[in-house]
Amino acid sequence: MSKIALVTGASAGFGAAISRRLMAEGYTVVGAARRLDRLQALRAELGSGFHPLVMDVTDAASVEQGCAQVTSDFDGIDLLVNNAGLALGVAPAQDASMADWDRMIATNVLGLTRLVHTILPGMVRRNQGHIVNIGSVAGSHPYPGGNVYGATKAYVRQLSLNLRADLWGTQVRVTNIEPGLCGGTEFSVVRLGDPERAAAVYQGTDPLTADDVADAVAWVATRPARVNINTIELMPVSQAFAGLRIHRRT
Ligand code: NDP
Ligand code: 8X3
Numbered sequence: 383m384s385k386i387a388l389v390t391g392a393s394a395g396f397g398a399a400i401s402r403r404l405m406a407e408g409y410t411v412v413g414a415a416r417r418l419d420r421l422q423a424l425r426a427e428l429g430s431g432f433h434p435l436v437m438d439v440t441d442a443a444s445v446e447q448g449c450a451q452v453t454s455d456f457d458g459i460d461l462l463v464n465n466a467g468l469a470l471g472v473a474p475a476q477d478a479s480m481a482d483w484d485r486m487i488a489t490n491v492l493g494l495t496r497l498v499h500t501i502l503p504g505m506v507r508r509n510q511g512h513i514v515n516i517g518s519v520a521g522s523h524p525y526p527g528g529n530v531y532g533a534t535k536a537y538v539r540q541l542s543l544n545l546r547a548d549l550w551g552t553q554v555r556v557t558n559i560e561p562g563l564c565g566g567t568e569f570s571v572v573r574l575g576d577p578e579r580a581a582a583v584y585q586g587t588d589p590l591t592a593d594d595v596a597d598a599v600a601w602v603a604t605r606p607a608r609v610n611i612n613t614i615e616l617m618p619v620s621q622a623f624a625g626l627r628i629h630r631r632t
Contacts, residue, residue, distance in 0.1 A: 384431070386456045387603075388412045388449075390439055390497060391466030393420035395567025396516060399592035400463055403600045405431055409461065412452050414439075439466045439493030440485075449500045458508050461603055462501050464494045465516040467534075469573040472527035483530040490534035495541065502545075505554045512555040514599055515542050519562040519615060523623065535560070539613070546612065555610045557602045562617030565589035587620045 387404045391397035392413025398420075401411045405428055413421055414437040421434030433455070437448035452459060467490040470482035498513060505511025520528050521535030542558035549556065563584070570580035594616065602611040 383457075384408050384410045385460040386410050386412065386452075386458065387461040387463060388414065388435075388452055388459045388497075388501070389463040389465060390414045390437070390493075392424065392434075393417045395569060396561075396564075396592045396595045397463070397465045398424055399596040400465060400599050401432060402428065403593070403596035404461070404463075404603070407600050407604060410456070412456075412459075414448060415466065439497060440488040442496060445493070445496045445500060449497075453504060458504050458511070459501055460511055462497060462505075462511070462513045463516070463599060464497055464513065464538075466493060467516065469520075469531040469569065471573065474527060475529040478529060486530050486534050490531075491537050494538060498541070498545070502554070506549070506552055509553045511553075512557070512603055513542075513545065514557045514559060514602060516595070517542070517558045517560040519560050519617060521560060522615070525624070543612065546610065553607060557611050558613050559595065559598050559602070560613065560615040561590055561595050561598075562615075563587060563589045563621045564592065564595060564618075566591050587618065589618045589620070590616065 387409040389397050389401050389411055392401045393415035397413065401413045401424060404411050410431050412433045412435050413424060414435040415421055416436065416438050418434060418436050425432050425434050435448050435451065438444045468486060470486055471478055494515060515538050517538040518535040520532035521539040524532055539558050542556050545556045565584040570583045571577055574580050598614050598616060605611060
């Protein structure tokens with residue numbers, strides 16, 4: 383029997399790459415997202431081992447029904463990849479949109495938490511399973527315009543570690559993967575709302591790719607059962623820390 387992975391945000395970017403990679407590792411993959419046409423295209427590419435699931439992680443009923451569907455179709459979920467997420471805007475906090483903040487919190491914090499709350503009890507009952515959360519360097523390293531997006535990823539980071547504390551004595555594993563600048567996904571188009579501005583983010587850089595992130599997910603998931611990788615932070619070589627800024631009176 384192949385292992386079952388539930389990957390959220392499978393219709394694009396990291397989630398699609400993670401789905402491809404996990405299937406290559408022998409997993410049966412349930413790929414969840416809101417855009418069914420994208421999931422169906424992935425099904426056409428990957429075959430019957432990929433199961434599209436329409437789910438909006440911000441909608442409690444959608445998550446409940448989707449997860450119930452997965453647990454009735456399969457014995458249990460061996461690997462949950464909590465990848466669905468987004469950034470909206472780069473404005474300083476004092477100019478940012480509350481609607482954007484609301485949506486980031488609803489998706490990156492509440493959505494991810496809802497998935498954990500729904501799936502984790504079954505993993506503990508079976509004393510087997512692995513939750514891989516997709517955080518971000520933005521959760522550890524502040525930058526101008528990162529405000530609520532970075533805060534949501536700091537939440538993901540701390541939740542991942544706190545889950546480990548609660549899961550002591552079980553075989554259930556938790557990992558937080560924190561990528562830096564990564565190109566080739568819809569992330570910056572969603573964040574900036576403009577393909578040209580999005581393309582400029584990566585101009586002259588050699589950013590991470592979605593396959594690099596999928597590689598990290600596959601690696602943590604295929605360690606021996608005794609090994610828990612708590613955190614992976616990965617950046618392109620072209621990205622580094624900017625340090626602290628000092629404003630001087632003129
Ligand atoms: P993309 O925009 O390419 O993909 C985001 C995915 O999330 C899509 O499949 C989208 O599917 C899904 N999604 C968004 N909102 C919801 C929702 N309410 N319910 C269900 N699915 C949803 O972004 P990336 O692949 O680049 O990013 C994936 C994750 O990685 C995010 O959590 C992001 O914060 C994080 N990240 C990204 C980095 C980057 O530079 N790209 C770096 C570090 C972290 P659909 O619209 O069909 O629902
Ligand atoms: C995405 C990476 O640097 O744009 O999480 O915040 S960054």
